[in-house]
Amino acid sequence: MRDLNSSHQLLLWEDVPRELMPHFKPLCKDLPESLGESVDNYTFEERMASRTGIVYAALDRSGKKVVVKITEKSTIFTPRQVEEINRENRFLSSFIKHPSIIRGLDLLHGPHRVYLVTEHAGDHTMHRWLCNTPGNCLDGSTSLHGFSQLLSALAFCHDLMISHRKISLEHLAVRQREDGQLRLKLLDFRGAMIVKAGVTSCALCGALPCMAPEVLHAEPYWPIGCDCWSAGIVLLEMMGGLGSFYRAVQVSETEVASALADDFHRRSLAKQIDGFFQLEGSHLLALSGSTVAPYSRSLQNECAVEILTCLLQPPVKRKGTKEVYELHLSMLGKSMKEMYEDDQAAAKAGASAELHEGDNDSATAEVN
Numbered sequence: 538m539r540d541l542n543s544s545h546q547l548l549l550w551e552d553v554p555r556e557l558m559p560h561f562k563p564l565c566k567d568l569p570e571s572l573g574e575s576v577d578n579y580t581f582e583e584r585m586a587s588r589t590g591i592v593y594a595a596l597d598r599s600g601k602k603v604v605v606k607i608t609e610k611s612t613i614f615t616p617r618q619v620e621e622i623n624r625e626n627r628f629l630s631s632f633i634k635h636p637s638i639i640r641g642l643d644l645l646h647g648p649h650r651v652y653l654v655t656e657h658a659g660d661h662t663m664h665r666w667l668c669n670t671p672g673n674c675l676d677g678s679t680s681l682h683g684f685s686q687l688l689s690a691l692a693f694c695h696d697l698m699i700s701h702r703k704i705s706l707e708h709l710a711v712r713q714r715e716d717g718q719l720r721l722k723l724l725d726f727r728g729a730m731i732v733k734a735g736v737t738s739c740a741l742c743g744a745l746p747c748m749a750p751e752v753l754h755a756e757p758y759w760p761i762g763c764d765c766w767s768a769g770i771v772l773l774e775m776m777g778g779l780g781s782f783y784r785a786v787q788v789s790e791t792e793v794a795s796a797l798a799d800d801f802h803r804r805s806l807a808k809q810i811d812g813f814f815q816l817e818g819s820h821l822l823a824l825s826g827s828t829v830a831p832y833s834r835s836l837q838n839e840c841a842v843e844i845l846t847c848l849l850q851p852p853v854k855r856k857g858t859k860e861v862y863e864l865h866l867s868m869l870g871k872s873m874k875e876m877y878e879d880d881q882a883a884a885k886a887g888a889s890a891e892l893h894e895g896d897n898d899s900a901t902a903e904v905n
Contacts, residue, residue, distance in 0.1 A: 546610070550646070553616045560631075561646075568647035572607075576652050578646055581604055581873060586665055588707050588744075594657060599628060602657040605651050614808050615666045622651055625727040629655060633699065637690035638712065639724040657712065658722035659712035663771070666711045667721075667779050674778035677837025683711075684772045684844075685865060686721045691764055692858040694729075700760035702728045702742040703766035706774055732760050746782035746794050751852055753807035755800065760850050765861070769848030776841050777824045785823035786813045820845040840868040 554561035570576045572591075573584075582591040582602075591607040608622060629641030643654035663683075667673050676684070687709065694701060701708075701723065708725045728742050737757035740749075749766035751758040773781050783790060786809055796802040813819055821842050844865060847856035856864075 541568065545851065549613065549619055550610065553619060554623070557616075557766060557807065558620065560627060561619075561623045562644045562651075564646050564648070566648055568645060570645075570647045570650060570652075572650070576647065578606065579603065579652075581605065585660070586662065595654075595786075597654075604639075604655045604657050606653040606655065608653075608714060609650055611649075621727045622653070624729065625725075626653055627698065628726040628729055629653075632697070633726075635693045637686040637722055638693075639722050655724070655837060658710035658724070658901075659720070661711050662707050663775065664706035664779075665708065665711040672778060673780070675719075675775050677776060677841065680772065680776035680841060681837055683719045683721045683775060683863070684768075685862070687768055688721060688770060688858055688862045688865060690723045691768055692862050695764070695858050697731050697759050698734075698761075700730055700732050701726065701764050702730065702738075702740075702760055703744075704764055705747045706771060708772070719809070720873060725889065730760060735811065743767060745797075746774065750807040750811045753803050753810070755803065759852060762855055765848050765855050766782060766860055768858065769845050773823055773845060773849075776837075777826065781823060781826060785819070786810050786828050786836050812818050814849045815851065820849060823849075836868070843868065 552566055554563075561648070568577060573593075575595075578598040579593045579595045581844075584593055585592040585604065587606075591609070592864075593605045593607070595603050595605045597603050610772070613619060613622075626641055626644045626676055629639060630644070631641075634640070639658055640656045641653065641658060643652075645652040658677065667675070672698065674680075687704075691701070691704070703725060704723075708723060710722045710724055712720045712722075714720050730738070738760050740754060741755060741758055741761070742752060742760075747767040747770045749763040751756070752763055766870055770782055774786075783793070788796075788858050790808070796806040814823075824838070824845065844861055847864065849859050
């Protein structure tokens with residue numbers, strides 16, 4: 538049995554990557570790793586909240602703060618899981634360079650664990666930030682400013698035919714700038730994929746409340762369109778308050794957990810969500826349904842309702858991120874536009890040339 542396990546580990550972590558993933562870091566048998574303390578030149582400071590896996594805030598050799606995402610090799614059983622680790626590293630370190638997307642800095646491969654090192658973009662996720670905010674929501678201006686950063690990042694990815702597939706409050710790192718504005722960065726690209734024209738997916742990706750109804754249906758869906766729905770729910774939860782989605786569709790988190798347990802109840806829930814957001818006035822109702830942030834007419838609220846109406850629609854009616862981003866800017870004042878143009882300029886200047894040059898793996902649905 539021990540020999541069989543050794544052969545399996547050799548196949549997963551050395552043979553498969555050597556033949557199919559040329560950019561995957563080879564095993565370093567002498568890599569100094571001490572869980573909870575350090576790895577190579579990175580010293581762990583504190584463990585960070587994470588939906589899955591082990592994540593530490595750490596310092597590199599120069600004292601710069603970074604984040605180390607740790608994967609225990611004993612929890613990986615298939616080549617596909619190894620490929621997901623490789624894919625995330627390739628996306629964040631090479632293919633995607635945008636000011637609102639986390640940057641990959643290093644990948645370490647030791648005898649017991651794999652370590653993905655990224656920039657440190659804040660001590661909190663958006664979910665944690667909202668939990669610590671009075672009323673569990675942001676004001677309209679702050680919500681729209683943060684949402685524009687997410688929308689800009691997604692529009693950039695979608696131009697490259699990259700779908701994140703797991704957009705959520707937990708996958709947005711938050712930092713407050715000196716001027717008081719929030720700086721958001723999209724993270725966790727392990728489930729991301731390059732989408733070929735006409736290719737659909739059936740994988741159950743993401744989590745409620747941000748999972749699109751067509752994903753819940755477990756039928757073929759267009760991944761990029763699902764990102765758009767998820768972004769809409771992020772805006773709803775930021776501006777309407779945590780739990781706005783569940784209040785709108787009149788389900789509890791407990792009911793959702795049981796519904797996800799079998800196909801019949803999952804599809805019933807998808808129909809319930811679809812049905813609510815196709816009702817006239819449903820997007821305004823969802824946003825104004827919060828008891829902690831009563832709805833009032835304002836430019837920000839009208840803008841938010843218009844955006845939600847574009848994104849929270851059946852796939853055939855749903856608008857794309859680029860179109861919604863342009864709509865978003867057109868509805869805001871010039872001063873706010875100028876704030877966003879800096880992000881756009883930085884995104885264009887930092888676009889990865891590798892995607893179009895010799896180191897181009899993007900022509901396939903796999904990232905090697």
